Each structure stands twice: as C-alpha cells, then as structure tokens.
Amino acid sequence: MSLDPTYLEYPKRAQGYDHALYPYSTLPSRPAVQWPQGKRVAVWFTLSLEWFPITPSDTPFRAPGHMQTAYPDYRHYTSREYGTRVGFYRLLDAFDRVGAKVSVATNAAIAERYPQVIADIVAAGHEIIAHSTDMNGTIASTLPVEDERALITQSLATLERVSGTRPRGWHSIARSQSFATLDLLKEAGLDYCVDWVNDEMPYAFNNGLYNLPLNHELSDRQIINVQQQSIDSYAQQVLDAYDWLKAEGEALNTARMLPLHITPYIIGLPYRMDAFEALLAELAARPDTWFARGSDILDAFRAA
Amino acid sequence: MREGAPDPELYDFQRYHARKPIAWPGGKKVAVWVSPNLEYYEIDPPANPHRKSWAKPHPDVVGYAHRDHANRVSHWRMADVMTKHGFPGSVSLSVALCQHHPEVVADANARGWEFFSHGIYNTRYSYGMDERQERAIIEDSIRTVREATGQTIRGWLAPALTHTPRTLDLIAEYGMDYTCDLYHDDQPFPVKTASGRLISMPYSLEVNDHYGFFVYNMSPREYAQTLIRQYERLAAEESGTVMCIPLHSYLIGQPHRIGPFEEVLRHIAADDRAWITRAGDIADAWHQANGHAAQEDGQ
Numbered sequence: 001m002s003l004d005p006t007y008l009e010y011p012k013r014a015q016g017y018d019h020a021l022y023p024y025s026t027l028p029s030r031p032a033v034q035w036p037q038g039k040r041v042a043v044w045f046t047l048s049l050e051w052f053p054i055t056p057s058d059t060p061f062r063a064p065g066h067m068q069t070a071y072p073d074y075r076h077y078t079s080r081e082y083g084t085r086v087g088f089y090r091l092l093d094a095f096d097r098v099g100a101k102v103s104v105a106t107n108a109a110i111a112e113r114y115p116q117v118i119a120d121i122v123a124a125g126h127e128i129i130a131h132s133t134d135m136n137g138t139i140a141s142t143l144p145v146e147d148e149r150a151l152i153t154q155s156l157a158t159l160e161r162v163s164g165t166r167p168r169g170w171h172s173i174a175r176s177q178s179f180a181t182l183d184l185l186k187e188a189g190l191d192y193c194v195d196w197v198n199d200e201m202p203y204a205f206n207n208g209l210y211n212l213p214l215n216h217e218l219s220d221r222q223i224i225n226v227q228q229q230s231i232d233s234y235a236q237q238v239l240d241a242y243d244w245l246k247a248e249g250e251a252l253n254t255a256r257m258l259p260l261h262i263t264p265y266i267i268g269l270p271y272r273m274d275a276f277e278a279l280l281a282e283l284a285a286r287p288d289t290w291f292a293r294g295s296d297i298l299d300a301f302r303a304a
Numbered sequence: 305m306r307e308g309a310p311d312p313e314l315y316d317f318q319r320y321h322a323r324k325p326i327a328w329p330g331g332k333k334v335a336v337w338v339s340p341n342l343e344y345y346e347i348d349p350p351a352n353p354h355r356k357s358w359a360k361p362h363p364d365v366v367g368y369a370h371r372d373h374a375n376r377v378s379h380w381r382m383a384d385v386m387t388k389h390g391f392p393g394s395v396s397l398s399v400a401l402c403q404h405h406p407e408v409v410a411d412a413n414a415r416g417w418e419f420f421s422h423g424i425y426n427t428r429y430s431y432g433m434d435e436r437q438e439r440a441i442i443e444d445s446i447r448t449v450r451e452a453t454g455q456t457i458r459g460w461l462a463p464a465l466t467h468t469p470r471t472l473d474l475i476a477e478y479g480m481d482y483t484c485d486l487y488h489d490d491q492p493f494p495v496k497t498a499s500g501r502l503i504s505m506p507y508s509l510e511v512n513d514h515y516g517f518f519v520y521n522m523s524p525r526e527y528a529q530t531l532i533r534q535y536e537r538l539a540a541e542e543s544g545t546v547m548c549i550p551l552h553s554y555l556i557g558q559p560h561r562i563g564p565f566e567e568v569l570r571h572i573a574a575d576d577r578a579w580i581t582r583a584g585d586i587a588d589a590w591h592q593a594n595g596h597a598a599q600e601d602g603q
Contacts, residue, residue: 002437244560
C-alpha cells in the first residue's frame with residue numbers, strides 16, 4: 001500500500017498563504033486603531049433575521065437551523081418564525097433602551113414577506129447586512145457560479161428596494177463561501193463581508209473588499225444551541241471577553257472589537273431575555289463601550 | 305507494534321499500585337508541560353483515500369479561518385500569557401509552518417520553546433503511506449525544524465493523529481525520544497520498538513482544549529476548573545506523574561477563554577509541587593530516574 005506520489009508534493013509550501021485571497025498580517029504588528037471618543041471596545045451586535053422555507057434544500061447544503069423532521073416540519077418552521085415575530089421585537093426594544101445601534105443580517109425573503117420588519121429596522125437606525133435570499137440560499141463551491149451571482153444580486157436588489165438603501169455588508173449562510181464569492185461580492189458593489197473568522201479586526205482582501213470578523217464561537221448559536229450552555233454562562237463569557245479585550249487595548253494603546261452574533265429565535269425567548277437585557281445594561285454602563293454597526297466600525301477603521 | 309494482532313504489543317502492562325515513585329528534579333510531584341499545537345491547515349489539500357480533510361467543499365471558510373486565527377492573532381495572546389507565568393511550550397508543529405509563517409515559529413523559538421513534529425501539514429495524513437513515504441515525512445520534519453530553529457526534534461505527534469503500523473519503529477530508528485500518541489498512563493513508559501529507546505510521553509486528549517470545548521462542550525470557566533482539578537489530583541498522588549496541557553491558540557486564545565485559562569497558569573505556578581518544564585526535559589529526567597545515561601552522553 002502506498003499513496004499517490006503527489007500526496008507528498010507541496011507546490012504551495014512557501015512564505016505566506018496557500019491561496020491569494022488576502023495577505024498575511026499579525027494583529028500585534030499592526031498600527032494602533034482609535035474608535036470615536038477614544039472608546040476601547042467596539043461592541044458590534046449582528047442579529048441574523050432568517051426565513052426558513054418549510055421545503056428545505058440540500059443544494060449545496062442544508063443551512064444550520066433548518067427543517068429536521070419529515071415534511072411538514074411544523075415545529076422548526078414555526079419556532080424560527082417565532083424569532084422574527086416575537087423575539088426580534090423584544091431585541092429591538094432592548095437595544096432601544098440602551099441606545100445601541102446594531103447590524104441585522106437579513107434574508108431578502110424577510111423584506112419580500114414582512115416589509116414592516118424592514119421599516120422598523122430602518123426607523124430604529126440599525127444597519128441591514130444582506131444575508132442571502134432565504135435559508136435555502138446557501139453557497140459553496142459546488143454551486144454553479146452563475147447561480148451564486150444571481151443569488152447575491154437578487155438578495156441585494158430586494159433589500160435595497162424595500163429598505164431604500166443598498167446594503168454595504170454581506171453575510172453568507174453558515175459563513176460558507178466558494179472560491180468565487182469574494183470577487184462576486186466586490187463586483188456587486190459591497191464594501192465588506194463578515195464570514196472570515198480568522199481575525200479580530202477589519203482587514204482588506206486582495207480585491208479590496210473588507211472582512212469584519214464576526215466571531216462564530218462567541219455566539220448564542222454556538223454557546224447555547226450547540227454547546228448547550230446557559231444564558232448566564234453566555235453572558236459571563238461575553239463579559240470575560242470584554243474584560244480581556246479592554247485590558248489588551250489599554251496595554252497596547254489601541255482599540256478592539258467585540259463581535260456578538262445573536263439569533264432572535266435563540267436569545268429572544270422569554271426565559272433568556274432578562275439575562276440578555278442585564279448583559280446589555282452592563283455593557284452600556286461601561287465607559288469603554290462603543291455600540292457600533294458593522295459599517296460604523298469599517299468607516300472608523302478606514303479613517304484611522 | 306505487532307501488526308494485525310489483537311494486542312499491538314506497544315508496551316508492558318504495569319499496574320498503578322506498587323510503583324517506585326519517580327523523583328522529578330527538585331523533589332517535585334508532578335511534571336507539568338504545555339503543548340501548543342502550531343499548525344498549518346491547507347485550504348485545498350489533496351484527498352487521502354483513508355480520511356477526508358474538510359467537512360465542506362473547499363474552501364471550508366470557517367474551518368480554515370478558525371485555524372488561521374492562531375497564526376494572525378491568538379498565538380501571541382496565548383504565548384504571552386504562558387511566558388508571563390513562566391511556562392515554556394513544547395510545540396506540536398506542522399513543520400510547513402516554518403515556510404508559510406516563519407514569524408510564528410521564530411516567536412516560539414525565541415521564547416525557548418521546544419519543537420517536535422506534528423507532520424508536514426495537519427491536512428496530510430499518514431494513512432496509506434509506504435515505508436519510503438513515511439521516512440520522507442520524518443526526514444523532512446527533522447531537516448525543516450533544524451533549518452528553521454537550530455533544534456533537533458526529539459518527539460512526534462502524528463499528523464492529525466494518523467499512524468501506520470511502522471510509525472513508532474521509524475521514529476525510534478531516527479533517534480527520537482518520545483511519542484505523544486499513546487494514552488495508557490500518567491507516567492512515561494518504554495515503548496517496544498525494533499531499535500532505539502522510545503518512551504511514551506503523557507500528552508492528553510481528555511484535557512486537550514479541543515476536547516474540552518468541542519467534545520465535552522465546556523464553558524471556558526469549566527475548562528479552567530477541569531485543568532485545576534487534574535493538576536490537584538495528580539499533585540496529591542504518590543508516583544511522580546506528568547500533566548500535559550495540549551492547546552490550540554485558536555481555541556484557548558479566544559478573548560472569552562484566555563482570561564479563565566490565565567488563572568490556571570497562575571494557580572499551578574504558585575504551587576510548589578509543580579515542575580514546570582518541557583517534554584524533552586521530562587524524557588531526560590525519566591531516563592535519569594531509571595538509571596539510564598542521558599541521550600547526549602552516548603548510548
């Protein structure tokens with residue numbers, strides 16, 4: 001038994017990455033960054049606002065949170081809808097109470113189906129990040145590139161038509177991209193995506209598009225749904241992260257980002273909301289907090 | 305090993321009772337070593353017929369980017385905390401990292417860390433290799449680490465824990481002192497090989513940060529408590545044990561985890577029963593305690 005000889009050949013084994021998507025850069029070696037009013041920690045909430053068809057697609061893959069039982073899966077279809085009808089409005093109120101502006105990663109289907117939700121987001125001063133068409137709109141390199149282009153174009157056009165503003169940011173379902181995605185996003189006129197979790201500050205891809213890393217581990221989905229920890233543990237972890245980032249920013253005389261990806265059907269449940277509101281109040285009370293939308297962070301970063 | 309036999313005959317059985325305690329230097333009860341995995345995962349690796357690399361079609365953006373966080377951000381965060389509390393690293397190294405990101409390897413080397421091989425890439429598996437191919441990755445590992453750091457590797461942790469029946473014989477033949485792939489004891493033991501004098505160095509899957517966070521789904525504070533309990537139990541026992549803390553900076557160096565982890569290092573550093581050291585030093589002390597000359601003295 002032996003392996004094909006090419007398995008021991010390493011054509012890309014050279015300084016830098018094994019791809020040309022973005023250059024190598026280490027966080028400690030970068031110039032200092034300043035947020036408005038000298039705040040140390042940009043707290044960036046991104047809510048995912050998703051519509052799951054009760055007829056799930058596995059092409060190219062089934063989205064996390066999608067239907068699980070044999071058809072018709074009332075339990076998951078309606079539980080996800082709960083997030084949009086009820087949980088999301090609890091969260092809107094909670095953010096309003098502390099004056100936080102946030103990003104809302106929104107399926108175009110939400111705009112088509114529930115334009116009032118979009119109007120409420122816009123009226124509150126939150127930012128809409130384009131989040132595909134609906135939860136069947138997943139991307140991977142097995143999706144034909146023309147289909148991917150159409151999905152991106154259609155998502156942006158719908159969200160622009162209903163909200164009145166063309167989104168500047170993009171979030172792929174499950175952060176899953178193809179090798180073509182970054183160029184398609186740039187071609188569509190987007191400023192940034194939030195899919196690459198390899199950093200803790202904004203950085204530019206080689207094609208000029210920016211990435212705002214939206215931590216996938218420090219999320220309600222990972223901590224509460226996947227790891228099955230409590231909302232209290234979630235809140236503790238967020239504050240532990242805040243404390244560390246603030247101290248690191250102070251020690252290095254720079255600023256940091258705390259990206260918090262949340263899901264209305266997970267965190268917007270009655271028994272979790274009090275703890276979440278207490279967390280928000282604690283974050284709001286800290287003098288180093290800058291509640292910011294993704295585009296605010298990008299603009300401040302590029303101005304620095 | 306004895307290929308195809310129900311018992312691979314890797315080592316002799318020895319019960320935990322009635323062992324002669326190992327005296328670590330300074331009369332310490334437990335040798336504590338920290339093993340950061342400094343890795344490079346390829347974005348589009350070739351397929352191995354025996355194991356799939358990424359779960360998703362390439363590029364697996366989350367899988368790749370999560371590991372890349374180590375080399376851009378979290379290596380320094382983890383390493384600074386280790387240095388602050390006096391813990392050197394014994395690095396499980398994807399040796400191609402010496403080519404891709406020499407900055408990371410140089411940083412670890414400058415901190416006085418030891419390197420052993422974790423294969424060429426963590427996306428190239430040993431399954432299915434013939435002997436010539438396996439020799440090639442061992443020789444590549446020795447040469448690459450020597451050129452990048454001046455160090456001669458003394459140990460092996462198979463790439464992505466993929467072995468062949470001849471791996472242990474080969475690394476022993478190339479003069480390596482320890483393998484991190486066997487989990488049968490809290491103390492080092494001789495491994496049966498055709499030549500050389502290989503010992504098993506207690507590494508750990510159970511208190512590996514990957515297991516803590518992705519198998520046992522612990523919170524950062526639960527994981528920190530787990531490490532402290534592991535340490536306290538071993539330090540209270542008789543026999544002179546080894547506690548390894550295997551880490552991946554893209555996990556332990558996340559902002560919500562590094563604070564609780566620092567408390568673990570503070571706890572162990574403040575306890576006078578700990579010999580805080582590196583894997584190669586443990587191998588030397590074990591040989592000395594067992595009446596063998598150190599490797600450098602010739603054997």
